[in-house]
């Protein structure tokens with residue numbers, strides 16, 4: 074009797090084992106099927122180090138788009154509060170794009186609409202993936218990991234142009250920053266890089282991001298002409314008081330932008346909101362002033378030290 078009972082149980086045990094084996098096999102096959110037919114991407118984490126070490130690597134020194142060979146493109150982008158650097162890029166349709174993505178400060182997301190690309194950008198790690206855009210068009214990129222107060226403004230775009238219209242030289246230029254005549258448009262540089270914190274009207278957010286409107290011309294007058302140059306190239310960290318309100322945040326360094334973009338955005342701050350406060354002999358900033366100020370190896374804290382309260 075006891076023996077029979079035992080046999081009975083063993084029989085059921087074998088059935089359950091077979092069933093669970095079959096289920097595992099089905100799941101593995103579903104994943105394999107997806108990988109093969111749906112083009113699902115698994116981002117490869119190729120490195121783990123400190124964010125500084127990652128950002129010092131060749132691919133990230135000048136994030137943007139590079140043509141490695143005909144039909145082969147490298148796209149590097151760095152997420153930081155609250156922008157992608159660069160925010161807007163151009164790539165040719167049909168080319169194989171190798172993405173190298175990372176984050177400078179905190180966790181960010183990188184989701185490209187109309188595609189199945191949705192990866193995390195992790196400080197100290199590189200997310201690498203391959204993708205080919207077949208259809209020309211504008212593909213928006215959004216951050217889908219809450220990263221702070223300006224998170225909802227963290228957007229970018231990939232403009233996919235027909236291969237015949239693609240030009241390697243324009244690839245890294247933020248498309249939106251080019252005016253019709255090919256000059257850099259300061260308003261567009263501001264919208265792409267600064268607006269998420271300082272807001273579209275330049276008024277900032279009380280207690281978090283100081284206003285730039287009604288404050289920039291006063292900075293030139295009180296701190297000297299070079300101050301804005303160093304501020305943009307090296308950032309600012311330390312407590313400041315603007316219009317009686319104190320701010321103690323970190324203004325990121327914008328040295329990844331071109332000197333033309335930096336001059337254009339500085340002139341935009343000064344002319345868009347502060348034109349009436351500018352001295353009559355004010356000369357617009359030139360790219361060369363930013364070129365000359367690079368290489369001083371200042372930190373955001375150094376810029377703060379040099380700032381008269």
Ligand code: HEC
Pocket residue numbers: 154155156223263266267268269270271281282283285289292304305309310311312313315320321322323324325327338339342380
């Ligand atoms: C991630 C948010 C963020 C972004 C994006 C950002 N800033 Fe700032 N900015 C700050 C913070 C925070 C401060 C104040 C820093 C402090 O408290 O020391 C600041 C300060 C400033 C100031 C005033 C400096 C002073 O000494 O009073 C100016 C001018 C400025 N930013 C311009 C810009 C420009 C131009 C851009 C775009 C290229 C930009 N910022 C992008 C956060 C940001």
Ligand SMILES: [Cu+2]
Pocket residue numbers: 181182216217218219220221224225227
């Ligand atoms: Cu975010």
